Amino acid sequence: MAAPALKIAAASAADPAKTPAAPVVALPQRKAVPAAGRLAKKASTIAAAVLPPLVVVVALMLIWQLAANRPGATLPAPSVIWAESKDLILEPFFVAGPQDIGLGWRVLTSLQRVAIGFGLAAVAGVLVGAIIGQSVWAMRGLDPVFQVLRTVPPLAWLPISLAAFRDANPSAIFVIFITSVWPILINTAVGIRNIPADYQNVAKVLRLNAIEYFFKIMVPSAAPYIFTGLRIGIGLSWLAIVAAEMLTGGVGIGFFIWDAWNSSKLSDIIVALLYIGIVGFALDRLVAAVGSVVTRGTLAS
Amino acid sequence: MPAYLKLDHIDKSFTRAGVTSEVLRDVNLVINAGEYLSIIGHSGCGKSTLLNLIAGLTQVSAGAVLMEDREVNAPGPERAVVFQNHSLLPWLSVYDNVRLAVDKVFSGVKTKAERHDWIVHNLDLVQMGHARDKRPGEISGGMKQRVGIARALAMEPKILLLDEPFGALDALTRARLQDSVMDIHARLKNTMIMITHDVDEAVLLSDRIVMMTNGPSATIGEVLAVPLSRPRRRLDLVSDPRYIAAREAVLRFLYERHKLMEAA
Numbered sequence: 001m002a003a004p005a006l007k008i009a010a011a012s013a014a015d016p017a018k019t020p021a022a023p024v025v026a027l028p029q030r031k032a033v034p035a036a037g038r039l040a041k042k043a044s045t046i047a048a049a050v051l052p053p054l055v056v057v058v059a060l061m062l063i064w065q066l067a068a069n070r071p072g073a074t075l076p077a078p079s080v081i082w083a084e085s086k087d088l089i090l091e092p093f094f095v096a097g098p099q100d101i102g103l104g105w106r107v108l109t110s111l112q113r114v115a116i117g118f119g120l121a122a123v124a125g126v127l128v129g130a131i132i133g134q135s136v137w138a139m140r141g142l143d144p145v146f147q148v149l150r151t152v153p154p155l156a157w158l159p160i161s162l163a164a165f166r167d168a169n170p171s172a173i174f175v176i177f178i179t180s181v182w183p184i185l186i187n188t189a190v191g192i193r194n195i196p197a198d199y200q201n202v203a204k205v206l207r208l209n210a211i212e213y214f215f216k217i218m219v220p221s222a223a224p225y226i227f228t229g230l231r232i233g234i235g236l237s238w239l240a241i242v243a244a245e246m247l248t249g250g251v252g253i254g255f256f257i258w259d260a261w262n263s264s265k266l267s268d269i270i271v272a273l274l275y276i277g278i279v280g281f282a283l284d285r286l287v288a289a290v291g292s293v294v295t296r297g298t299l300a301s
Numbered sequence: 302m303p304a305y306l307k308l309d310h311i312d313k314s315f316t317r318a319g320v321t322s323e324v325l326r327d328v329n330l331v332i333n334a335g336e337y338l339s340i341i342g343h344s345g346c347g348k349s350t351l352l353n354l355i356a357g358l359t360q361v362s363a364g365a366v367l368m369e370d371r372e373v374n375a376p377g378p379e380r381a382v383v384f385q386n387h388s389l390l391p392w393l394s395v396y397d398n399v400r401l402a403v404d405k406v407f408s409g410v411k412t413k414a415e416r417h418d419w420i421v422h423n424l425d426l427v428q429m430g431h432a433r434d435k436r437p438g439e440i441s442g443g444m445k446q447r448v449g450i451a452r453a454l455a456m457e458p459k460i461l462l463l464d465e466p467f468g469a470l471d472a473l474t475r476a477r478l479q480d481s482v483m484d485i486h487a488r489l490k491n492t493m494i495m496i497t498h499d500v501d502e503a504v505l506l507s508d509r510i511v512m513m514t515n516g517p518s519a520t521i522g523e524v525l526a527v528p529l530s531r532p533r534r535r536l537d538l539v540s541d542p543r544y545i546a547a548r549e550a551v552l553r554f555l556y557e558r559h560k561l562m563e564a565a
Contacts, residue, residue, distance in 0.1 A: 198386065199388065199390065201384065204375075205358075205380075205382050205456075206378060206402055206405045206406070206456075207376070207377060207378065207405070208405065212405070217390070220390070220392040223392075295392075
């Protein structure tokens with residue numbers, strides 16, 4: 001990739017070089033080459049990142065197409081999915097009736113639930129984690145309880161939350177909360193426990209009060225741990241919402257899958273899976289990106 | 302007149318897992334205002350513990366640390382500490398690290414503009430004004446230690462406590478920083494207490510050198526006054542008989558009378 005671009009740059013710089021004043025031509029040449037070179041470099045980096053997954057996806061689609069075209073195949077081939085469900089792929093935001101809306105809307109509904117549940121989990125997890133991280137006795141008392149609770153699968157909470165809230169939407173949000181709060185809480189506690197003694201001494205010499213200590217030392221120092229927890233938490237939230245919506249109904253992407261299964265629209269289900277995967281990936285990257293901005297410099301000593 | 306800082310019959314022991322070990326026993330010392338005092342001794346003699354007691358970061362088991370006749374038992378900005386490994390907060394810029402201290406200590410006393418000038422003034426004092434927007438990860442070890450000193454000085458402490466401030470630096474950087482500290486001490490005339498295990502550093506910088514016996518149950522073995530006039534210049538001192546004598550006295554104490562009796 002880089003070679004042709006360099007040649008073009010050299011050729012364009014060669015024209016002024018015909019004039020006798022040699023030192024004058026040196027400057028534009030030096031400017032032109034890095035600019036074109038940088039562009040070529042950028043293009044080759046993007047290609048290096050995009051091409052391999054593209055090749056893999058195309059290869060998988062081919063295998064899938066061949067496998068699903070055999071007689072007796074139970075799942076639709078990519079070509080069939082495209083024929084049956086291309087409206088779902090091409091128009092994520094159509095509205096054709098109260099229950100006939102684009103997958104984009106359904107994903108947004110699910111994301112709204114995740115935002116509330118995960119937001120609550122983040123606040124509660126960081127606050128309780130901070131307390132546990134600071135107090136040896138709170139750690140001893142609560143850690144075993146949390147270690148047991150965090151292994152409970154998301155859906156196992158659903159009947160109890162339905163009984164408690166008597167409504168589908170808050171129950172789904174509660175399931176998100178209870179699923180994602182543990183990694184946030186435990187990681188925060190570990191991060192707080194690992195605050196270097198030096199920082200604590202600095203805080204003591206400066207006589208920082210509890211609130212100043214929380215915001216100026218504790219949170220920034222534990223930020224890398226907190227964001228590890230948040231990243232695990234957002235992933236779990238997205239796992240849990242789909243499962244919870246399958247059972248609670250409504251307009252979410254999870255219920256869409258269940259509904260499509262009941263009316264035997266396998267193509268729609270596969271398209272929905274793609275949506276879920278891409279949104280989950282985007283959520284993970286979003287939290288990771290926020291984390292890398294917020295924790296910039298925190299790990300350097 | 303009460304003593305500026307008085308260590309009065311201090312004992313310190315730590316209890317861990319039911320076992321009590323005595324680190325310091327019966328430490329007595331009077332420190333004068335404006336004095337540069339070094340505490341020297343082998344590793345494990347409790348000199349860092351002693352500094353932490355003066356800083357108020359740990360509590361005495363018996364006895365008292367008295368500052369102008371008032372007991373010290375909690376840390377505070379009037380006894381600023383320069384930590385051995387600089388302890389700058391890596392997520393804050395050099396300027397913000399100093400600002401954290403200045404905002405806390407002078408929040409009700411100085412206006413925002415005055416505080417800004419004070420931060421810049423202290424960074425200039427340690428010749429770090431040029432790097433104020435850098436983060437600690439982007440500057441060298443010697444520069445970090447300079448910022449640590451600036452942060453401590455910016456608290457306008459009555460006593461500056463330095464815990465092996467140059468221990469982690471290479472010899473040339475260390476020499477430059479020692480000169481800086483001497484210069485600051487000459488200008489500000491503040492009281493400084495420095496932990497060190499470098500004999501030359503102790504003699505060069507100090508008015509008095511406190512020599513600790515070996516632990517456990519360490520105490521002050523001897524206090525040596527260094528009768529060298531200030532300002533002191535490294536090169537002039539090399540052949541100064543008083544410098545050589547002071548150096549020899551400390552070396553004899555450390556390696557003849559209180560040799561460390563262990564394999565390490």
